[in-house]
Amino acid sequence: MKKSLAEINGVMGVRGSFICDNRGAVIAGDAPPGLDAEMLDAIGREVVQMMVALQSAGEPTGELDLQYERGGLVVRDLDTAILIVLCQVQTDLALLRMTINVAVARLKQDKAAQRQLTARAVERG
Amino acid sequence: MKVLTGNLAQLSLVDILKLLSSGRQTGRLDLTAGPNSGEIYLQDGIIVHAVSGVQVGEDVIYTLMGWMEGDFNFVAGAAPSEQSVTIPTEQLLLEGVRRAEEWGDIKSMIPSTGVIFRLSPSGSAGAVSLQPEEWQVLAQVNGARDVAEIADELGQDEFTVARWLYGLTTAGLLEVMEKPTSPPRATINGGFFGRLDSEFTEVMGPLAPLIVDEEIEALGETRESFPREKVAALVERVSAEIGDEQKRLRFQQIMLEMLKGL
Numbered sequence: 001m002k003k004s005l006a007e008i009n010g011v012m013g014v015r016g017s018f019i020c021d022n023r024g025a026v027i028a029g030d031a032p033p034g035l036d037a038e039m040l041d042a043i044g045r046e047v048v049q050m051m052v053a054l055q056s057a058g059e060p061t062g063e064l065d066l067q068y069e070r071g072g073l074v075v076r077d078l079d080t081a082i083l084i085v086l087c088q089v090q091t092d093l094a095l096l097r098m099t100i101n102v103a104v105a106r107l108k109q110d111k112a113a114q115r116q117l118t119a120r121a122v123e124r125g
Numbered sequence: 126m127k128v129l130t131g132n133l134a135q136l137s138l139v140d141i142l143k144l145l146s147s148g149r150q151t152g153r154l155d156l157t158a159g160p161n162s163g164e165i166y167l168q169d170g171i172i173v174h175a176v177s178g179v180q181v182g183e184d185v186i187y188t189l190m191g192w193m194e195g196d197f198n199f200v201a202g203a204a205p206s207e208q209s210v211t212i213p214t215e216q217l218l219l220e221g222v223r224r225a226e227e228w229g230d231i232k233s234m235i236p237s238t239g240v241i242f243r244l245s246p247s248g249s250a251g252a253v254s255l256q257p258e259e260w261q262v263l264a265q266v267n268g269a270r271d272v273a274e275i276a277d278e279l280g281q282d283e284f285t286v287a288r289w290l291y292g293l294t295t296a297g298l299l300e301v302m303e304k305p306t307s308p309p310r311a312t313i314n315g316g317f318f319g320r321l322d323s324e325f326t327e328v329m330g331p332l333a334p335l336i337v338d339e340e341i342e343a344l345g346e347t348r349e350s351f352p353r354e355k356v357a358a359l360v361e362r363v364s365a366e367i368g369d370e371q372k373r374l375r376f377q378q379i380m381l382e383m384l385k386g387l
């Protein structure tokens with residue numbers, strides 16, 4: 001799991017990435033400079049609430065790109081968990097999305113990582 | 126001890142020499158412009174020696190008068206190792222003034238040594254006869270070299286080269302290139318597209334290059350000058366055409382490795 005996150009973090013402009021459970025609690029990943037673990041949990045919870053709202057509205061939530069004035073979030077629904085990538089505004093999003101695709105595919109084949117995620121699986125919300 | 130220091134863009138060499146000469150100064154005037162340097166020695170206001178690289182004498186002063194940019198500083202009291210200038214200082218300065226007047230006209234066309242010329246597509250209206258040195262300058266104009274680079278290539282001072290360029294432009298043989306408004310974009314070479322076409326053809330078949338062309342056009346670009354900053358966007362757009370998820374992932378993985386090497 002760490003290897004996949006490190007691969008994502010290697011894209012220029014990425015500030016950090018983490019995986020949280022379906023309630024927003026961090027499972028893996030380190031807080032990027034300027035953010036602490038509590039803030040990551042808070043981001044995770046916000047993202048989960050947004051995904052629940054979107055799902056309720058019948059919108060797809062597999063891939064979300066959220067762009068703000070001072071940065072962006074790229075979110076991937078891993079079913080049993082959620083991958084959240086924090087990046088700067090000028091990040092090459094196409095490069096980041098493809099890197100995430102490859103990293104997530106590797107993660108899905110990583111049995112140890114899947115066991116870890118399954119063990120933390122909870123109902124979303 | 127430095128008593129006078131500055132830039133040739135603000136104070137011309139002629140003006141500096143006039144100042145030092147009228148003040149009956151003794152010492153060495155150091156001039157530097159990039160990798161080039163020169164020294165002019167004065168004794169009681171009279172220019173007695175000049176050296177630049179292996180060149181010595183009055184020709185050095187004319188060369189230095191041709192510098193359009195550079196720094197100078199005067200070290201008072203420095204004594205020359207020899208006397209290489211025999212022409213009276215007044216005569217040297219008069220030639221400098223003549224050049225400065227000529228320079229006034231040239232400067233309206235060539236405000237700095239960074240100006241780039243290209244061959245005029247319309248050419249001259251009539252028959253043109255060129256001096257050998259004009260032909261040498263013309264041969265150096267390629268739409269990329271600036272005045273300083275041409276002077277460097279020919280081993281001539283910038284003023285002389287600027288004067289020739291001015292004459293050739295006035296005759297209709299050359300024209301000043303417009304300055305680019307923004308720095309040139311970093312583009313990728315054809316090798317990238319060769320690999321992209323090849324890998325994409327493996328997945329999509331012989332129509333793959335056409336799909337790539339469509340996506341390049343959709344991004345408002347061409348293969349010949351495709352910007353580096355849009356490469357990932359192109360690869361993502363192209364890969365979206367691959368229906369099979371596993372093949373798409375494999376393609377993106379290969380291309381990501383390639384992007385790392387760009």
